[in-house]
Amino acid sequence: MRLSRFFLPILKENPKEAEIVSHRLMLRAGMIKQQSAGIYTWLPLGKRVLDKVNAIIREEQNRSGAIELLMPTLQSAELWQESGRYDAYGKEMLRIKDRQDRPMLYGPTNEEMITDVFRSFVKSYKDLPLNLYHIQLKFRDEIRPRFGTMRSREFLMKDAYSFDLDREGAEHAYNRMFAAYLRTFSRMGLRAIPMRADTGPIGGNLSHEFIILADTGESEVFCHKDFLDFDIPAEDTDFDDVAGLRAIFDKWTSRYAATSEMHDAAAFEAVPEEERVSARGIEVGHIFYFGTKYSEAMGAKVQGPDGKEHIVHMGSYGIGPTRLVPAIIEASHDENGIVWPKAVAPFEAIVVNMKAGDAACDAACETIYAALAKAGVDTLYDDTDERAGAKFATADLIGAPVQVIAGPRAVGNGEVEIKDRKTGARETLTIEAAINRLTAAD
């Protein structure tokens, strides 16, 4: 993408409304624009990151055996009356009446609707296990939306729902998602620690939050330092291997880890002092096993191998992509801007033409840009006529992992500079060597 043809509305000043660094950087880098309280437009740079985050989520959901569909945003109140949550949910639920005066709502989550999908079609245990997910907008009318897309009202959620014949099957479904979540966050450059959690309005008795450690996190968390080194499940993890997934779950729940709500000071103090981690954390995922709470209320049952009817056991599994983006920034930035992990970077590389209009600089940049495009390296080419200083600031701010800097002096020698955004390390290479470096497989 040529910057002259992109839409990247960088802010020069720090926006006053931003209380946390990710919000400030997302506004400054032209990633988002607030439209109403807690409601955001994702500008093109932000949209690119969101797409990459969604793609990773989707790949890992599919790998674990979950199947994607797409439920609508608006739901009928009737469904929620069946489960009893219509009255219970409170003011966070955005209630709507259509032109026929029928009570509707903007879905804050989809347990009821997916249970309705299930009961409409699935009649036999032979169709189980089943895990259906979607990535869809939700709305929760928070009284005080804040921190940009970290706590917004209209937000994107990946929500998966598992259906099994019994508790044993449901626990395997839970472990599948548990392993998939570890992989998902790891691929985004995050170390997420599963912490036993309260189940809140979703219900049930088994639940984990996935928390990443970040100084600016919203809540206090406590865990054993072993979590920082546990292995992430490999790409070839067999999601049908009940014992294997159980072992992953057991390992990742074998040490103390709790958010402040679930914190047990005595248990934490039983951990040797040098192995305790007290930090701030950001929740990036939440999984629940809630048994037959919705299936019983809504009549979701199948015929079992015994010929009898069985109420199915369910779980639900959420990740908030529009919250993950700022969470990644909280975990990875410096005083000059965002430092994207490559897998979710809006552009993997930026080519900075220090003197656009100079024939040699233009030619060098075009050569590099064309070679990177051909190799499938997602590249932004800053071909604008801004001065070099502003271009460097923009490159640092938007945080592409690698910068290729072409100035008249270096280009005169057939060379360019490569800068690693994270370390700041710079290296001068011939144009050919630079292209080889950037197009080399990881």
Next chain:
Amino acid sequence: MRLSRFFLPILKENPKEAEIVSHRLMLRAGMIKQQSAGIYTWLPLGKRVLDKVNAIIREEQNRSGAIELLMPTLQSAELWQESGRYDAYGKEMLRIKDRQDRPMLYGPTNEEMITDVFRSFVKSYKDLPLNLYHIQLKFRDEIRPRFGTMRSREFLMKDAYSFDLDREGAEHAYNRMFAAYLRTFSRMGLRAIPMRADTGPIGGNLSHEFIILADTGESEVFCHKDFLDFDIPAEDTDFDDVAGLRAIFDKWTSRYAATSEMHDAAAFEAVPEEERVSARGIEVGHIFYFGTKYSEAMGAKVQGPDGKEHIVHMGSYGIGPTRLVPAIIEASHDENGIVWPKAVAPFEAIVVNMKAGDAACDAACETIYAALAKAGVDTLYDDTDERAGAKFATADLIGAPVQVIAGPRAVGNGEVEIKDRKTGARETLTIEAAINRLTAAD
């Protein structure tokens, strides 16, 4: 994808509520489920088609120079008061109050919001031309939603918005989208004919609907038969070439074409009788140039090269993906089910194991399925224990372009049968030859 692990709730009976063939087939093939009047879940098979349609739209939008962002579904009433459409829009607009009693609405379209994005950031003619698009849910509270997702209330729309310094620039922007639309529909196997259209509530004085011919179309259309043979703009079309795009526009508007609303019987009768086409049509896209209607009301202006302020000229350009899916089915089906064009097929091929559990059949199917997966051919493997007749019916119904049929007799000879869904032609090939056929580049 193994069918035993997919979620494909086929209906054996024709659903009574479906008045048109696409609605009937989408329900029967397990593509959609109605959740409320005019509000649908896209089940996994439908979601796959929708994703492919969106991917083609996105590629052609990007190719033409448009840039993707993502605006939210909920908008504040204030924005629409600025343009004057809040009161004018009528009951199709879903009006909402949030918990603070602020008037909101579920966006039926986004002219106001994109104009707000533009005016917030763009100050100079140097940032023009600009075309921003998103693919986002919309809601229009139709009094009588019907025909499945062809005329639903919650629907997906690709809407692009162009901003130019003057009318001349805006006309080029219009021609860009005009050419992009011809390519978009053609890639989905559709011949769409641009027809001069009324501008309705969007406003403006230049507008075309893109109409595909289908016996079951909602409206009567009239055009010259030359449209059936005009060349589609090539992949390497230069979208910066003002004269070149103008020539495409001129050619595609050089013959008579009109919907019934704009029909001029006298002009049509001036066309030689053997060159007239009277048919039914389905609208799949609509483009508008409306000048300064929104930019003037909302103060979207830039500094021009003359140092003065100029109100920008705008256009908007819509495609409805959730309507395109049934439109493609209307244009391509037979008595046994859907006949997908390859580019939008939920699966490019289906492998039908006529006798699952038979060692030789299983081995042949696994070999083929693995080879197709490796070659990146999107394949459904029917590994279930249904009887062969039901499997053939399902394969025809869901309409994958190629069927690979493995029965005990053929497999005993090291062979399988290949069936072309569209022509019904069958051919017996060795397993190796079948794999080669299916993995050969087009």
